[in-house]
Every structure is written in C-alpha cells, then in structure tokens.
Amino acid sequence: MKTPFHEIVETDRIGLPPAAGLNELLNKARGEEVPPSSDDSEKILFLAIDMQNDFMEKGELAVPGSHGDVLRAARFLYDHLDRITRVAVSLDTHQPEQIFHPIWWVDEAGNHPAPFTIITLEDVQSGTWRAVHHPEESLAYVRKLGEWSKKALCIWPYHCLEGTFGAALESQFANMVYFHAIARKSTPLRIVKGKDPLSEMYGIVKPEIGTDDAADTELLRELANYDRIIVAGEAKSHCVLESLRQILAHYEGDPEMTSRITVLADCMSPIPGFEESTEEALAQLQQAYGITVTTSGELAL
Structure with a gap:
C-alpha cells in the first residue's frame, strides 16, 4: 500500500x-x-x-x-x-410511515408509542394500540410475526x-x-x-x-x-x-x-x-x- x-x-x-x-x-x-x-x-x-x-x-x-x-x-x-x-x-x-415507526400506531388517547415499545397481537386485538394505516393488514402482520418468526413488533426510532x-x-x-x-x-x-x-x-x-x-x-x-x-x-x-x-x-x-x-x-x-x-x-x-x-x-x- x-x-x-x-x-x-x-x-x-x-x-x-x-x-x-x-x-x-x-x-x-x-x-x-x-x-x-x-x-x-x-x-x-x-x-x-x-x-x-x-x-x-x-x-x-x-x-x-x-x-x-x-x-x-x-x-x-x-x-x-x-x-x-x-x-x-x-x-x-x-420512510416515516412504516409499521415499525411511531407514526403508524396510536393508543386510545391518540398518543403514538415511544421508541422501543413492543406491540403484541393482544395489544392490537384489545385496542391498546391501533394502526392508523392499513389496520387489517397491520393486525394480520402482527399475528404472522408471532406465528412465523416468533417475534413481537418493536417500534424503532425513526x-x-x-x-x-x-x-x-x-x-x-x-x-x-x-x-x-x-x-x-x-x-x-x-x-x-x-x-x-x-x-x-x-x-x-x-x-x-x-x-x-x-x-x-x-x-x-x-x-x-x-x-x-x-x-x-x-x-x-x-x-x-x-x-x-x-x-x-x-x-x-x-x-x-x-x-x-x-x-x-x-x-x-x-x-x-x-x-x-x-x-x-x-x-x-x-x-x-x-x-x-x-x-x-x-x-x-
């Protein structure tokens, strides 16, 4: 060199x-x-x-x-x-609007999850977290993630x-x-x-x-x-x-x-x-x- x-x-x-x-x-x-x-x-x-x-x-x-x-x-x-x-x-x-970013989800009060929040299938089914975008597809994704990959959805910082x-x-x-x-x-x-x-x-x-x-x-x-x-x-x-x-x-x-x-x-x-x-x-x-x-x-x- x-x-x-x-x-x-x-x-x-x-x-x-x-x-x-x-x-x-x-x-x-x-x-x-x-x-x-x-x-x-x-x-x-x-x-x-x-x-x-x-x-x-x-x-x-x-x-x-x-x-x-x-x-x-x-x-x-x-x-x-x-x-x-x-x-x-x-x-x-x-992009900002992706399923693992805070903007995708809200709680009952309209608050977005903090980074590193874990969202489970039970959270979505109970309404603890609601998908603002594509709610049906989001529910299906969280379900499959647990069944197929044995993981829960993690919300990451942008x-x-x-x-x-x-x-x-x-x-x-x-x-x-x-x-x-x-x-x-x-x-x-x-x-x-x-x-x-x-x-x-x-x-x-x-x-x-x-x-x-x-x-x-x-x-x-x-x-x-x-x-x-x-x-x-x-x-x-x-x-x-x-x-x-x-x-x-x-x-x-x-x-x-x-x-x-x-x-x-x-x-x-x-x-x-x-x-x-x-x-x-x-x-x-x-x-x-x-x-x-x-x-x-x-x-x-």
Whole structure:
C-alpha cells in the first residue's frame, strides 16, 4: 500500500461528514500497485451490513461500540486490499410511515408509542394500540410475526430515512469501500432493504413476513460465486444476525457453502439488552452450519 491508512480513514470523523474530498482520495487509489480483482484465484466477498450513520454512536438508532467496529472493519479492508475481491454493503432504507415507526400506531388517547415499545397481537386485538394505516393488514402482520418468526413488533426510532444523512453509508467506511473499488477495479454491490411499509426487514434476503418469491434470489446467487464470505456490520443483534440466519437457512443443505462464511465478531455490536441472546444465537448458528466466528486481528487471508 502506498497510501497511509490515516489518509483514507479519518478516525476522528467516524459518524460525521468527511473533511477530505473523495476525488482526491480516489485519485490516490488509482496509483495503488495491486492486481485487479478479476485476477483473484480465490474469490473473497466482504459483506458489510448496515454500516450507516444512523447506527453510529450519535445516530438516531445508535449502537454503542459502532465507531470501533467501523474502524476495525475499515482497517481489515485496508490490510487485505489485494485479497478481497468485492465489497457488498446493505443499506437500511425507510420512510416515516412504516409499521415499525411511531407514526403508524396510536393508543386510545391518540398518543403514538415511544421508541422501543413492543406491540403484541393482544395489544392490537384489545385496542391498546391501533394502526392508523392499513389496520387489517397491520393486525394480520402482527399475528404472522408471532406465528412465523416468533417475534413481537418493536417500534424503532425513526431511522435511515431515505435521502437523509442517517441513511448514508458511514463516511470513513465509505472512503475505504470506494478506495478498494478503484484500486481493485471492483464495483461495490449495494443491497437496499426495508422499503416495504408493511413489514420489517432485518435480514438482507427477505422481509420478516413474506412469500418465498419475496427473497432476493439474485443476491443469493451472487453469494455463491465466492469462496469466502466475510461478514461485519450493525447491529449484531438484529440485522447482522437475521441476515446470517436467512443466508444459512437458504443454503442449509449445502455445508460446503455455509462453511464459507466467516463472522468478524469485533466488527459488529449488539443493541443494548440483546447481548446474551445474540451470543447464544450466534453460537447455535456456528454449531449448526459450521460458520467461523473470529476477529479481524485473528483472521488471516
């Protein structure tokens, strides 16, 4: 590497708008003496889930520890620039009027639920919470969510609203992603998720409730093109964990495929209150599917 890491990633700007211009940075990337990604004999995908501003430590849905996660993920990309074939980034993308935002629901007094309120089927049936939009579909959704996904509806703070700073890829991680793109002649893969107003979509493959044809089959086919898939992102307890579940469930009959997945545990953090359940779920996936869980400092490529 010719370009020092600190000229690509400004550690004091994580979660903030960049201070340096992107054109100057990408001109430096053109001078990197690394082979194009098309020459890679081992194809490696770095999958970054929802590394967006609203999930940073001062964002609208802040994940404690996210700044350190970004720094370590960016450093891993930098240290393995010549080995990582492609970078994929998912982008949680919402509108205010979605079923998991406060504006969708009211109580008997017309008050909207506070963020992190849990709405159960019984709450909706009793009138404790009433859907302002699509009441019949909302009731059906909450019922199916409990029956199919064994979850209750969580009301989240408004976050990742399309077109806002919060929805954008975190600036310093974006610097590293696009530096890699120019240096390796490799177009990043963007995965936009979460635009259905009547469903949550934690995972990158499909909504929480949906038919089989709602799954992103093109993405699943793309994943199969890589010999190794390295996963990082936010939040570990929700979007990362659900993405892993969906990918592994799709390929559950193919242990050769599922064993290609490596999780960088130090490049992701859980939402507070979900630490123990997240570790238990990740350990279960590791045992059931043979995925590797390690750290960015321990993984050698």
